[in-house]
Amino acid sequence: xxxxxxxxxxxxxxxxxxxxxxxxxxxxxxxxxxxxxxxxxxxxxxxxxxxxxxxxxxxxxxxxxxxxxxxxxxxxxxxxxxxxxxxxxxxxxxxxxxxxxxxxxxxxxxxxxxxxxxxxxxxxxxxxxxxxxxxxxxxxxxxxxxxxxxxxxxxxxxxxxxxxxxxxxxxxxxxxxxxxxxxxxxxxxxxxxxxxxxxxxxxxxxxxxxxxxxxxxxxxxxxxxxxxxxxxxxxxxxxxxxxxxxxxxxxxxxxxxxxxxxxxxxxxxxxxxxx
Numbered sequence: 038x039x040x041x042x043x044x045x046x047x048x049x050x051x052x053x054x055x056x057x058x059x060x061x062x063x064x065x066x067x068x069x070x071x072x073x074x075x076x077x078x079x080x081x082x083x084x085x086x087x088x089x090x091x092x093x094x095x096x097x098x099x100x101x102x103x104x105x106x107x108x109x110x111x112x113x114x115x116x117x118x119x120x121x122x123x124x125x126x127x128x129x130x131x132x133x134x135x136x137x138x139x140x141x142x143x144x145x146x147x148x149x150x151x152x153x154x155x156x157x158x159x160x161x162x163x164x165x166x167x168x169x170x171x172x173x174x175x176x177x178x179x180x181x182x183x184x185x186x187x188x189x190x191x192x193x194x195x196x197x198x199x200x201x202x203x204x205x206x207x208x209x210x211x212x213x214x215x216x217x218x219x220x221x222x223x224x225x226x227x228x229x230x231x232x233x234x235x236x237x238x239x240x241x242x243x244x245x246x247x248x249x250x251x252x253x254x255x256x257x258x259x260x261x262x263x264x265x266x267x268x269x270x271x272x273x274x275x276x277x278x279x280x281x282x283x284x285x286x287x288x289x290x291x292x293x294x295x296x297x298x299x300x301x302x303x304x305x306x307x308x309x310x311x312x
Contacts, residue, residue, distance in 0.1 A: 054078075058070070058075075076095070077093060092117075139211075147210060153269055156272075168273065173215040195217065237255065258280025260275040
């Protein structure tokens, strides 16, 4: 709302200033004096009914409003607005495809791309990384008791904490539901153990919803590239197996082991047989 661009933006109309030195709304007066600028035309660029940009035109002498000039530039700005609307639409479609709408974190599709990128870098440089699946225990009870809106508040809070924690050291994504995923570069078992402690301590701080302080219990499954797999599907599957094993043992985290895999396959076979 400040200056001539602010006026044009809020009014959605062009603004013409005959002499900028006499216009209190012109905030760039010192720069204008040094550049020898006297008059200014400010024209909004519209995309449908939304202002998406402002164009400023400057003249080195006092000049009355020129309707022909305004008409010409308004025509140009209309075409520019159509182009910008197309770009904004493309960006929105890309965002919807790759990001989770609630948390603004990368979604499952983007996560797959990030894991593929980490695998490619790991193979080129001979480095490792860990894949962590972080699951919130008893999250369904919060939805059932306080409603889905408050459940979303909790997910947003958790997402924010994880995003801040790994802002410079890893990639956080929302796998779906109450599951989050962390890609931790250059990680070994010792690093993972320290990271799990850090996650647990950070998420253990109560979240206040409707004046009720709620503690978040979490469970984490871990797989490590390249030892536990060299493709996205294997790493995700084995992290998930480790997560299920941690829940089975009643501990807050587990790292994948082939013996868990055997149990998982046998468990599925037994379920099918019982049915």
